[in-house]
Amino acid sequence: MAQKASIPKGTRDFLPAEVAKRNYVTDVIRTQFERYGFLPIQTPAMEKSTTLKGKYGEEGDRMMFNILNSGEKVKKADVNALQDNALAQFTSSISEKALRYDLTVPFARFVAQHQNEISFPFKRYQIQSVWRADRPQRGRFQEFTQCDADVVGAVSPLLEAECMQLFDDVFDGLALKDATIRINHRGILAGIAHYLDAPDRIVDFTVALDKLDKIGPDGVFNELRNKGFDDVALNRLSPLFELSGNVMAQLDQLEEILASQPEALAGIAHLRKTLDFVNPFKVSQLAFDITLARGLHYYTGIIFEVAPPKSVAMGSIGAGGRYDNLTAVFGLKDVHGLGISFGLDRLCIVLEDLNLFPASLTKAVDIVVLHFGDEYIQELMSHITRWRAKGVRVFTYPTTHKLKKQMQFANHSNALWALFYGEEEQKEKTISLKNMIDGTTVKISIHKINASFFIT
């Protein structure tokens, strides 16, 4: 009996039209990455489990796809661990490799491993798939593509400024307007936690703060109260929700409120310096966002998050921040890092929703050559070869099906031209061309026609 053709949940096939769209987006991102001096690297899909485990928290370990050891090695399965419900131990007895979960940890491993083969500051970009056993939903898949650019081995607000500009240039390249680049700084969050007399509870505090958009200030206050923050602390917090004006103005207000907090002041100063580099040219839709606290377990400085235009219901389409010492776990200390990342899959959804993909992407073939008999095609072959050599994409219909069927195919293929070469054309040494968009037909001497005719 035939098997049902299907794929694992959360994974996707991409048909030609979708691949064209994805390539369009990655080409724009790649081009911009390269203009900022980032160099491409690639790492293997499978990493050693020891490289990945413990780097993403408990949830990360749980959502990692583990590769079963090959052949006889599975005999070493730790059955006792299984019976004791020690699943992680059981897993590690039969699995030594896992699929990469993001591009950051493999990059850190790469930098440590190849430190003598690269020059610092090292700017790398990487556009590859990652895998997570996450519950699939809109814009969330078990296999998806990340587009990361990171610089390691240098600290300078210039780098942060270039990241913002790079976000902007990518969105410009995609004709995506009104994406908002939100920024914050870990120093500011630490300063606030200190200011609330809860320096060791920065995570509790930021988790609540992060919900401001959803539950409003009162909701945040309630949550913090439940977590044991007292009214004195909450009164201090209030003015922080009322910053107004542009980024610079907000930083001024923040500086006043947090005047007693050196960590916050250092963060504010750093953001100001960063903006000095960005000032002379545009970064559209830059917003300071005190509630932005993503990746706080590894970001040590600036934090970025990019929201799509408000008309699209979708989480962030880009993110990033400064991290330090990410390579230390692999034995390379004091390597400072800064990185940004684009989510290809979400970007594609946003562009689709806003109808921003160029119409030309649907056109993957220039000419469909209709088939009136092998002898006609044989005569045409030298011309077809000549056109192809100049870049024309030619689909030679392979058999003498009925003309109607062949024309239907030409229609579906979105080719601009259908080419007729039959008895009449053979006698006249011409070809007939039908423009598939406006339906007009033209007959041209076969020796006069150049490849440039087809790719205007």
Added chain:
Amino acid sequence: MAQKASIPKGTRDFLPAEVAKRNYVTDVIRTQFERYGFLPIQTPAMEKSTTLKGKYGEEGDRMMFNILNSGEKVKKADVNALQDNALAQFTSSISEKALRYDLTVPFARFVAQHQNEISFPFKRYQIQSVWRADRPQRGRFQEFTQCDADVVGAVSPLLEAECMQLFDDVFDGLALKDATIRINHRGILAGIAHYLDAPDRIVDFTVALDKLDKIGPDGVFNELRNKGFDDVALNRLSPLFELSGNVMAQLDQLEEILASQPEALAGIAHLRKTLDFVNPFKVSQLAFDITLARGLHYYTGIIFEVAPPKSVAMGSIGAGGRYDNLTAVFGLKDVHGLGISFGLDRLCIVLEDLNLFPASLTKAVDIVVLHFGDEYIQELMSHITRWRAKGVRVFTYPTTHKLKKQMQFANHSNALWALFYGEEEQKEKTISLKNMIDGTTVKISIHKINASFFIT
């Protein structure tokens, strides 16, 4: 303690220079695929085990990378199967997915699954990684990239001819001369087996024949004798080893010898028709090879294999053939297929050995902007932005390290230009540029310089 940074055996990191080379090769292949009307698709790295298992023989099942089920699902491990040494059964109790082993079976699954979304004849190309738990050696890795082009839903010698031409165009595009496209036909092999009175032993026979290069005619005879072929059969075989002349001449000789074998004659006629399409233009280094018997368990017509130039010690760099009914197992019958495949990893090794990569690939950055202080860089930013917008790849050195260190970096980066903008240039409203190849320096008015200056 720090972990050792390393990757699983048989896998590779690609540094920027290597990625540039790989992209160069895939760009050439992709461009040629598209000129022949092939459309890109992508399939997930993970397929259901039921899709892949049993499609590649016992060896394939053994070398497949299986993905462990996530979370609680591993509790269903069939411990009894493990204790009974029924490893395949144990594996399937804890694993429902595997990494794709090639691109052909996923493509067959794709065609069956999406048959109502695509137009036949469907020409697709696919350039993606595949994974095999094979013993690593030169040119053989556990993760490697295949570049496949297949057409399904049509039978015509025109398609075979286009495959040969496509092989040729790709090698031309890579400036790779003297690759040999070897062809054979399953019908000819079946005819020979019949002629030797062993129609049901075509595999035994071709396995021996395949060794002709290594062990010579006598070796092949011995092996066949050991397998029970008698002297009458072997005497009949002798003349087949003595074909001479070009492809057409060899087919003439073969036709005479196998005149009594209809299957062989049909195969010969098909190859002749194919060559009729290729005749008017060149296919360099086309060779008929009676010993070519690869993939005989699925090829049903023409068989291709491409050998690299003799000066390179390396197995085939391309292959292909006609197969029929590959999609039947997924419920879609009578879909004829023809495909060819390039091995990216081997092609890269061959080009490297022959020194055929363009020198320009090493140049990933156009300008390194030296850093004499943030204020200078801030003044330059609008110009840098202008140049980047025109496609110039600019690396702004992020900190005011000693000039010597910055120049060392510029050297290593292979940038053509190092840009100086310090006190002197600021006063003069100029920039100084050092050509890193010839060492010459030039000073230019900052407002006069265009992006085109940097990317000639």
